[in-house]
Amino acid sequence: MVSLCVLCLIVLACFLGPFGFPFTGEDADFDAIGAPIDFTSPHPFGTDEFGRDLLVRVLEGGQVSLTIGFLGALVAGGIGVVYGAVAGYAGGRLDSLMMRVVEVLYGFPYVILVILLSLLLGGGNVALFAAIVFTLWLTPAVIVRAHAQSLAKREFIEAARAGGMTHRQIVLEHIVPNCAGVVIVYGSLLVPEVILSESFLSFLGIGIKEPQASWGNLIQAGTSEMETDLRLLLLPGGLLAAVLFCLNFIADGLRDAFDPNDR
């Protein structure tokens, strides 16, 4: 519960916060380059070496990272659920085929796949997003498939067939909703995974490019300045860590709420 509140606060701050400042994260304030943390100044957390306000940059970076995170998890989860539900319910040859595809994709080294896809789709942020999602739907698909397989054998599915439902209707109305619990729990773990992916890629220099901020590239910049100016690293890093903590606790809570054993 607490995690939910903290997370909401962070999200709100990231999206609404920058409006509270008279400048954006890209405005360079040449009068205050490399300013230290000083809560009384117009730059409460100081500025970076270009004079851009750090707090605003971090908040704007949060917008990017969080959007990619939640949206990515949603899309990857969605694709995974449908894919897994169909494979698990169908069984037999179709299931084997679908799972072989998954296994082949698993075999590709992650970074290489992302770079390739990103280039194929024309570079840029949308391409990056698509590439990350493309590598991330595999695990939800496998998890949902296992669940769907056991569901497909249950009598209520047979009853649905006896009620004249088509296979498509059964998958959409019975299988997918009963996999929801599994997916939601896993989904809340997907969000940190996406954010970390993006951060990692940005850290490598392949992700979000400057001057646009994201937590990933902010952390990357901060790391290179680590010896001289720790706060460049601490602020984005700290927020990222906080979000990840919150999501993990939320995932735990969701798992308990959806656990069928408690029924």
Next chain:
Amino acid sequence: MTLLQTRNLDVGYRIAGSGLLSRPRHLAIVHNVNLSLAAGRTLGIVGESGCGKSTLGRALLRLIAPTAGQVLWDGADMAAMSAQTLRRRRSDLQIIFQDPVAALDPRMTLGRILSRPLVTFEPGLSRANRAARAAEALHQVGLSADFAARYPHELSGGQAQRIGIARALIGKPRLIVCDEPVSALDVSIQAQVVNLLMDLQDSMGLALVFISHNLSVVRHISHEVMVMCLGRVVEHAPRDAFYARPLHPYSRALMQAVPEPDPARERSRAGQSLPGELPSALNPPAGCVFASRCPGVQPRCRTERPELRSFGTRHAACHFIEA
């Protein structure tokens, strides 16, 4: 008026072969079943596990496709129906299951579970009409209308089975296949559910196929009885004649084995249990299916499979029956 008929019905499964390219094996579950059922009548199908009775029940509804033979509904071959026609026709042919709670989608309210089939069977109905039909079905099975808002996990076994029956009734069926419907229920609830089925049969002229391993329950509800062993019919007779004097040794063994709440009778039967076990369906024997356990087995039984012969209104598959 015959509603359902089968001719030389065979049902089997393909088991995946081991390895990616190996040929799948064929597992025959039901062999050569011939039956016919009229409105308002109950056929009891009895047998132990592995006899194929559940598979037969599903094949009757075409939930499983037969590997040979025909299933005729109202005189029409079900194999000749298009998928669309078959789906619509399912309102006439329904099924209730052994595990009543597992037969209900845990994420749906009972009202929705009951009204969903109507979306397929009578697509023109409005939501309000469907809800009214659901309430009517609840009433028919003796449950109050407020059950519509509940979820399956809130139900007892007996209540869940009533919901299963209500769902089967919603499309105004003419035949219901009951697959061990009371085996998972307490004795006092079994009696309630069996009575309910019989009441519904009387009021709606329903035909019932009652699959069970419990000979005593089958006796109350059935008009005729069919005994199956390893996928084959070994005896088929009108109810009273069957229970008065079962012809086939397996039928007799089944009746002997049913424990009754009568200590004197039970004591007199102690130690008379039939030894051995039936072979598995993967390895069917060459001769009579019951040869490995039959007290009256002869050499001929192991090599030559007995055909189902008629003895008046009765049929039995044994070489050594005197009428």
Next chain:
Amino acid sequence: MTANLLEVRDLSVSFRLAGAEMTAVDGVSFDVRPGEVLGIVGESGSGKSQILFSLMGLLAANGTARGQAMFQGQNLLALAPRALDRVRGVSLSMIFQDPMTSLNPYKRVGDQLAEGLRVHKGMTRAVARAAAVRMLDRVRIPDAAIRAGRYPHEFSGGMRQRVMIAMSLLVRPALLLADEPTTALDVTIQAQVLDLLADLGREIGTAIILVTHDLGVVARLCDRVIVLYGGRIMEEGPADPLFTDPRHPYARGLLQATPRLTDPPTRRLNTIAGTPRSGGATLPGCPFAPRCPSRISVCDTTRPALTETGPQRRVACHLVGGP
């Protein structure tokens, strides 16, 4: 008169569920004499299995057992785990309902059997193995020596249950607890297993407490019967008089609701109205009152005491007086 093997006094079992206390067994007292077979019969929610679990120390983590169970001079309910281990598997054994999950799938059957002997009786591997094979033979597993080297999944349900019986009787316990041992088995296999239990029990001199919902099974095997409802004893007595002349309305209703092959085939079965009570808060009066056809006003307010109504017969009902 020989001393009692087991004396249970005021056994109560309750579970903590979502903050509330749910009573499963409510003040049950009974004795078991050496070598006798006692049947505890009840429907779901009656608490019958929990009685066995509490004696064996197998209650779930959120369950507590109160009261006394004196066995060989010790109170089973108060024993520390170490001390209980010295009793379990040595003089107190248990067999369970589901033969599929009661055996370790990763160990060979012979090894599992021998384990008990080696751990509790300190036999060497060779001696224990030989004893195990002899026991498998005794429970009529064909080709016992070869089968001892096989894994559980290679056995059928009936055979696995016989292996379980072999395991539990191998150590020659004074008392065997059997929780619905034949419920999951086919009826002809059930008859075999019951006969086996009766024979072996007599041969070794083991007393058996058999928990079941099947009155026929009780009639077949048990010397004395306890009828349980809502966690309390409704009636208790020797099998013959109890079955022919049940005094408690619930016992009567249960016997009437059980269909028999020897019944005249009336169309409707006798029922008990309502649903079996399962746990929950303790009622002030008789737990069966809500469903009892003979209920009077005092039944709702005061618990009927278990009173002697004849030689070894006790009934808990306001309408049944003394001897």
